[in-house]
Amino acid sequence: MCRRVRQRFSRGIARPSTKNSADYSPSATLDVRLILEPAIARRAAAHYLAQMETLTDVADTEQRALWNQSDRLFHRQLAVMTGDALLARLAEEIAETMDQSLWKRLKEDGIYNPARIRLYVAEHRLIYEAIVIGDGDAAAFYVEQHIHRVQRDVAPH
Numbered sequence: 001m002c003r004r005v006r007q008r009f010s011r012g013i014a015r016p017s018t019k020n021s022a023d024y025s026p027s028a029t030l031d032v033r034l035i036l037e038p039a040i041a042r043r044a045a046a047h048y049l050a051q052m053e054t055l056t057d058v059a060d061t062e063q064r065a066l067w068n069q070s071d072r073l074f075h076r077q078l079a080v081m082t083g084d085a086l087l088a089r090l091a092e093e094i095a096e097t098m099d100q101s102l103w104k105r106l107k108e109d110g111i112y113n114p115a116r117i118r119l120y121v122a123e124h125r126l127i128y129e130a131i132v133i134g135d136g137d138a139a140a141f142y143v144e145q146h147i148h149r150v151q152r153d154v155a156p157h
Contacts, residue, residue, distance in 0.1 A: 042132060045081065048074035049128050052121050058112040067117065068107065072098045074124055078143070081131065106154040116153060123149070 051070035055063050072095040079091030123146040130139035
């Protein structure tokens with residue numbers, strides 16, 4: 001065995017050679033991103049979902065602010081998970097729109113009650129779980145149902 005190979009695999013641990021042999025090419029970078037970013041996105045979505053699940057008192061303004069932020073960022077994160085920069089950018093615009101005063105007032109009037117919040121958390125959980133198991137059709141169905149419910153709750157006809 002040549003000396004460099006012995007050095008790289010001494011004690012059973014692969015070690016980089018002394019030369020800069022790392023592959024920083026676009027294709028290698030994309031391969032690494034495919035490994036890391038879906039997991040990061042799932043963790044972020046789970047984080048926002050966990051924050052939503054902590055809401056216990058919709059009358060508490062701090063908890064409502066946390067809900068508002070978590071809800072917006074959860075939905076934004078779904079777009080980020082696609083890996084499509086344009087979709088992520090559009091979702092960021094939507095998240096900013098949902099942070100405006102009119103949207104907040106509509107939420108105040110139509111969403112902030114304990115039963116609705118529990119239902120919304122359950123809907124977010126269904127969306128998240130469908131994504132985690134890779135069921136795009138179920139995720140799309142749950143998102144669509146959720147958005148229709150929010151439409152009914154904040155802007156009833």
